[in-house]
Amino acid sequence: MNMKTKSIYFTGEARTTMDNAITKIYGTFYMAFEVDASNGKIIRTDCNGTMKLTKDFINRIFEGKIFDDDEEKIIEEISERYYASSTRAIVVAYRDALQKYKKVKKDILEKNSKEKYSEE
Structure with a gap:
């Protein structure tokens, strides 16, 4: 994956x-994150909240x-x-996604390192 051009x-x-x-509606709280692959910046989020204002507020x-x-800044901002x-659920869902992100980030960095090494 070319990290410079993809989210x-x-x-x-x-x-x-x-x-x-x-x-009551969904059974579980879900959050989705679109992240810039080149720098980890969060582009957009969404969740299965029941009100548009809630979704928009969480995104901001x-x-x-x-x-x-x-991570620390995000969790602090949620609590403040x-x-x-659903406050706790937001933190837990974020941390669940964060674990997936860290694994993918590690895999991407290793792959890019191998590709760079094989080019030399």
Whole structure:
């Protein structure tokens, strides 16, 4: 994969409380992240929240941040700005997606390193 020209897509999932509308409608909370493969910058997020305002608000928390480097900043911002029953689920879903991202990032870097080494 050429990291300079592509974005990559990750999902994370988490459980919400039993009385949460997300649980009643979907069963599980899902978040999706589009990330710039060249620098880890979050381009866009989406989730299966039940209200457009919720989805837009969550997107603004994540948008423009670096997926792995800004982990602490992202979690802090969630806890300081988001006061709803799915707060914990957002953090858990983000961390679930982050683990997938770290694995893919490692694999991409190793592949690019091997390709560079074989060209020399």
